[in-house]
Amino acid sequence: MTLASQNSDPETTGAPDALATLDDSSESAASESSTATLLPSILDVSEDDLNYQVSQMGQPPFRARQLWRSLYHEGAQSFDEMTTLAKPFRAALEERYRISPIVPELELRSADGSTDKILFKLQDGELIETVLMRYGLDGHRRARRTVCISTQAGCALGCTFCATGQQGFRRQLSPGEIVAQVLHMRRIIRSENAELIAAGSAKKDEVTEITNVVFMGMGEPLANYNNTMSSVAVMNHAQGMNIGARHLTISTVGLVPEIRKLAQEPYQLNLAVSLHAPDDESRSRTMPINKRYPIARLMHACRDYVETTNRRIFFEYVLLDHENDTPEHAKKLAELLNGLMCHVNLIPVNPTEKGPYSRPNDKRSSLFREILTKAGIPNTFRQEKGIDINAGCGQLRARALDDAVEAAG
Ligand code: SAH
Numbered sequence: 001m002t003l004a005s006q007n008s009d010p011e012t013t014g015a016p017d018a019l020a021t022l023d024d025s026s027e028s029a030a031s032e033s034s035t036a037t038l039l040p041s042i043l044d045v046s047e048d049d050l051n052y053q054v055s056q057m058g059q060p061p062f063r064a065r066q067l068w069r070s071l072y073h074e075g076a077q078s079f080d081e082m083t084t085l086a087k088p089f090r091a092a093l094e095e096r097y098r099i100s101p102i103v104p105e106l107e108l109r110s111a112d113g114s115t116d117k118i119l120f121k122l123q124d125g126e127l128i129e130t131v132l133m134r135y136g137l138d139g140h141r142r143a144r145r146t147v148c149i150s151t152q153a154g155c156a157l158g159c160t161f162c163a164t165g166q167q168g169f170r171r172q173l174s175p176g177e178i179v180a181q182v183l184h185m186r187r188i189i190r191s192e193n194a195e196l197i198a199a200g201s202a203k204k205d206e207v208t209e210i211t212n213v214v215f216m217g218m219g220e221p222l223a224n225y226n227n228t229m230s231s232v233a234v235m236n237h238a239q240g241m242n243i244g245a246r247h248l249t250i251s252t253v254g255l256v257p258e259i260r261k262l263a264q265e266p267y268q269l270n271l272a273v274s275l276h277a278p279d280d281e282s283r284s285r286t287m288p289i290n291k292r293y294p295i296a297r298l299m300h301a302c303r304d305y306v307e308t309t310n311r312r313i314f315f316e317y318v319l320l321d322h323e324n325d326t327p328e329h330a331k332k333l334a335e336l337l338n339g340l341m342c343h344v345n346l347i348p349v350n351p352t353e354k355g356p357y358s359r360p361n362d363k364r365s366s367l368f369r370e371i372l373t374k375a376g377i378p379n380t381f382r383q384e385k386g387i388d389i390n391a392g393c394g395q396l397r398a399r400a401l402d403d404a405v406e407a408a409g
Pocket residue numbers: 159161162163215216217218219220221251252253272273274316318347348349350351352394395396397
């Protein structure tokens with residue numbers, strides 16, 4: 001499939017983005033027969049249920065394992081290509097299920113080619129965004145391919161600086177809709193890798209697959225807790241996508257009961273908490289959730305989380321000019337996080353169409369950072385690449401987080 005390169009004509013794009021409408025031949029998931037669109041997605045069938053369904057279809061248990069592997073390890077897009085399965089079984093599956101529940105609608109690629117953003121259409125017409133970021137070898141850091149995924153269509157939490165929040169809540173995504181975003185991006189990476197290998201530019205063991213997934217797209221993952229955790233199980237499954245839990249990062253607005261629940265999960269996930277202000281007055285101004293879970297309660301849950309899991313928390317702090325970026329805010333933030341095993345990601349805001357915010361100038365952000373550093377709070381400040389296509393979404397701050405995760409080992 002082809003992606004348009006940067007087109008900065010706002011007349012045609014509505015934003016300084018490159019927009020490319022996909023042609024019909026570009027996505028075989030989209031070219032399944034029209035009746036297939038009415039069928040449920042097999043990606044929404046849990047492992048246990050798949051085992052059961054396959055046995056109901058008169059197949060031995062190892063067929064379910066082969067099917068699982070075809071779906072999640074090989075990334076099959078049609079039942080037809082699952083040649084390890086007998087034809088009648090494939091035909092029976094085809095009658096009952098479709099594979100992907102999402103179809104790419106629009107694709108953007110950053111001018112430097114490092115970042116793709118895809119707008120997917122769901123079976124009921126809802127739209128979600130997913131981002132793929134490619135990082136080359138960078139000093140001591142290995143090459144990475146990070147996918148930033150959505151967990152809800154829209155979001156109910158109304159953070160004032162967030163484009164998704166400004167649009168309101170549409171609905172929860174199913175586990176299959178969450179996982180399918182990663183599968184799709186992995187296909188793009190696999191075909192790029194295959195091209196490199198075919199051209200002799202890289203050897204098989206030199207190419208990089210998807211290395212990281214960040215739950216930082218549209219929506220609040222912990223407000224869709226069960227489906228998010230089901231998608232984690234699939235991504236983490238050793239016979240499937242096999243992405244280590246330490247390479248999965250869940251970002252939350254700060255839902256206290258769910259942070260406590262997450263601490264009890266068996267996975268060694270990364271947790272990122274969107275803090276964005278160090279005191280209740282400032283935080284409530286931009287994040288309505290702060291009225292339900294004020295900072296003291298949130299920090300209590302965060303400290304318990306670190307104690308229970310022995311894992312650091314990443315705090316995201318979007319810098320909003322003259323709103324949360326004064327030296328006073330920085331000092332309060334340093335006090336709040338004092339002694340906590342954590343890492344702060346400072347992110348200059350991506351101004352959204354409806355929001356009143358702009359980025360602080362370099363002097364203000366450097367001063368803010370310096371105060372944290374002097375107070376001994378580990379932090380990262382980075383203006384990520386691919387910023388030209390992130391602007392439309394206004395929330396894809398994964399670069400800074402990804403770097404921080406890497407820095408933390
Ligand atoms: N709902 C979750 C995850 C999705 S938002 C959360 O809020 O954490 C992912 C991150 O992008 C959050 O830290 C969010 O605060 C941040 N974000 C939202 N809008 C932004 C903007 N306009 N500029 C920069 N970061 C933004």
